[in-house]
Amino acid sequence: MQAITIIGAGIVGMCTAVALQQRGLSVQVIDEREPGTGTSFGNAGLISVDSCVPIALPGMIKSVPKWLLDPKSPLSVKPSYLPFAASWLLRWVKSGASESKALKQGRALRELHKDAPLKYRELLGSEIFDQSIRITGQLHVWEQVQKSPTDLLGERIRAQNGVTPRELMGPEIFDLIPEMDRSIRRAEFYEKNGHVTNPYLLVQRLFKIFTDNGGQFLRQKVVGISRQPDSNTYRIMTSASDITVRQLVICSGAWSKKVLSGLGVSLPLETERGYHVSFDRSALDFKIPVLHKERAFGVTPMVDNIRVAGFVEIAGLDAAPKMQREEVLINHAKRLFPSLDLSLKKNFWLGFRPSTPDSLPILGRLDAMPNLYFGFGHGHTGITGAPKSAEILANMITGAPNTIDVTPYDIKRF
Numbered sequence: 206m207q208a209i210t211i212i213g214a215g216i217v218g219m220c221t222a223v224a225l226q227q228r229g230l231s232v233q234v235i236d237e238r239e240p241g242t243g244t245s246f247g248n249a250g251l252i253s254v255d256s257c258v259p260i261a262l263p264g265m266i267k268s269v270p271k272w273l274l275d276p277k278s279p280l281s282v283k284p285s286y287l288p289f290a291a292s293w294l295l296r297w298v299k300s301g302a303s304e305s306k307a308l309k310q311g312r313a314l315r316e317l318h319k320d321a322p323l324k325y326r327e328l329l330g331s332e333i334f335d336q337s338i339r340i341t342g343q344l345h346v347w348e349q350v351q352k353s354p355t356d357l358l359g360e361r362i363r364a365q366n367g368v369t370p371r372e373l374m375g376p377e378i379f380d381l382i383p384e385m386d387r388s389i390r391r392a393e394f395y396e397k398n399g400h401v402t403n404p405y406l407l408v409q410r411l412f413k414i415f416t417d418n419g420g421q422f423l424r425q426k427v428v429g430i431s432r433q434p435d436s437n438t439y440r441i442m443t444s445a446s447d448i449t450v451r452q453l454v455i456c457s458g459a460w461s462k463k464v465l466s467g468l469g470v471s472l473p474l475e476t477e478r479g480y481h482v483s484f485d486r487s488a489l490d491f492k493i494p495v496l497h498k499e500r501a502f503g504v505t506p507m508v509d510n511i512r513v514a515g516f517v518e519i520a521g522l523d524a525a526p527k528m529q530r531e532e533v534l535i536n537h538a539k540r541l542f543p544s545l546d547l548s549l550k551k552n553f554w555l556g557f558r559p560s561t562p563d564s565l566p567i568l569g570r571l572d573a574m575p576n577l578y579f580g581f582g583h584g585h586t587g588i589t590g591a592p593k594s595a596e597i598l599a600n601m602i603t604g605a606p607n608t609i610d611v612t613p614y615d616i617k618r619f
């Protein structure tokens with residue numbers, strides 16, 4: 206029997222696997238896919254150490270009807286899926302009901318994100334870190350000069366967490382990124398943020414470290430889990446085998462609820478689907494990721510492609526991709542970067558953010574289920590939050606103390 210088994214070889218599972226190995230544990234990872242080809246494959250790759258504003262904020266509910274009626278809007282709910290998502294959406298609205306809640310969530314997000322580069326360096330080593338992560342800063346941009354109430358609330362949450370971006374107006378914006386369209390009139394530069402050179406390669410590099418350290422990988426689909434109360438072990442039924450394990454960590458991203466369904470665990474986990482369109486790296490010459498805050502999309506310069514990512518679509522795990530999203534993303538990108546060479550488009554991708562109503566992941570375990578740990582629900586910032594989450598989980602599993610308050614990530618908050 207392996208000392209510990211992880212279900213899911215995305216960024217969270219692989220960071221956790223390596224963190225556990227660094228503490229001397231023998232680790233097995235199970236995934237139905239090649240490591241790093243779930244949601245960790247096609248995200249925008251931003252390492253947003255300064256990101257501490259939850260998604261649901263007071264006052265946002267007023268914008269929801271407008272978003273839902275506009276086909277180009279960044280948020281949509283598939284009408285036929287609404288009955289399935291209703292309770293999660295209600296919790297989402299409630300979790301953003303007051304500024305004090307948002308401030309509390311902001312502090313917990315900040316703790317998870319602020320040391321991301323350092324934590325990645327500890328997992329990867331300096332040489333692989335330098336190949337995988339660039340601290341270039343990030344530019345957030347607006348076409349409107351006037352700040353909205355949500356912008357101002359975001360500013361207050363950031364200020365409470367010691368995050369003060371450099372505000373840029375007019376020509377100084379274009380000194381930083383000359384290729385950007387002059388419709389941009391306001392910007393904030395977050396100099397400590399950065400991006401990964403390619404998220405799939407990052408997971409693959411962690412996977413290589415894992416196998417070099419003796420880690421075992423089982424490429425199988427988990428179809429059921431049951432608990433053996435007498436021995437406090439878990440029986441995992443996969444597409445090809447039946448395995449009994451003593452310690453189990455669920456890092457199955459947006460599929461975690463499905464994976465855990467046999468154990469009767471109730472989870473407020475939904476997927477916020479998102480899309481990307483990528484272009485050959487030569488389609489545009491720029492080095493700093495840009496997030497267009499009004500249109501809610503980002504453009505990231507990766508090592509081998511330029512990635513334009515965005516949308517929040519509440520439609521579950523099984524609905525077909527909405528192909529019209531591709532054109533919207535292309536138009537957004539062309540409008541922001543008029544010199545982008547559209548003939549160099551590479552691919553269009555749909556991914557599944559694993560999201561909780563309060564933007565915080567679920568890390569830890571239930572009293573009734575000893576030796577079963579949860580490590581999922583990282584929503585919009587799993588690439589940023591994965592290495593610290595791995596440290597938290599590894600400390601919990603080995604009984605080492607955590608240096609930060611981990612109660613905001615506890616499943617018991619729901």
Ligand SMILES: Cc1cc2nc3c(=O)[nH]c(=O)nc-3n(C[C@H](O)[C@H](O)[C@H](O)COP(=O)(O)OP(=O)(O)OC[C@H]3O[C@@H](n4cnc5c(N)ncnc54)[C@H](O)[C@@H]3O)c2cc1C
Pocket residue numbers: 212213214215216217218235236237238239240241242243244245246247248249250251252253425426427428456457458459460461464477478479480481514515556557558559581582583584585586587588589590
């Ligand atoms: C468009 C978009 C843009 C994003 N941009 C950013 C960004 O810029 N910065 C950032 O920090 N985050 C970003 N994110 C969020 C980030 O991608 C996710 O939070 C993160 O990838 C989640 O990682 P994970 O390991 O939890 O899940 P995944 O990468 O999805 O891994 C879960 C794994 O579990 C496996 N699995 C599931 N069910 C089973 C089963 N039954 N049996 C076996 N294996 C199973 C899957 O195959 C998968 O490999 C973005 C997401 C999207 C969609």
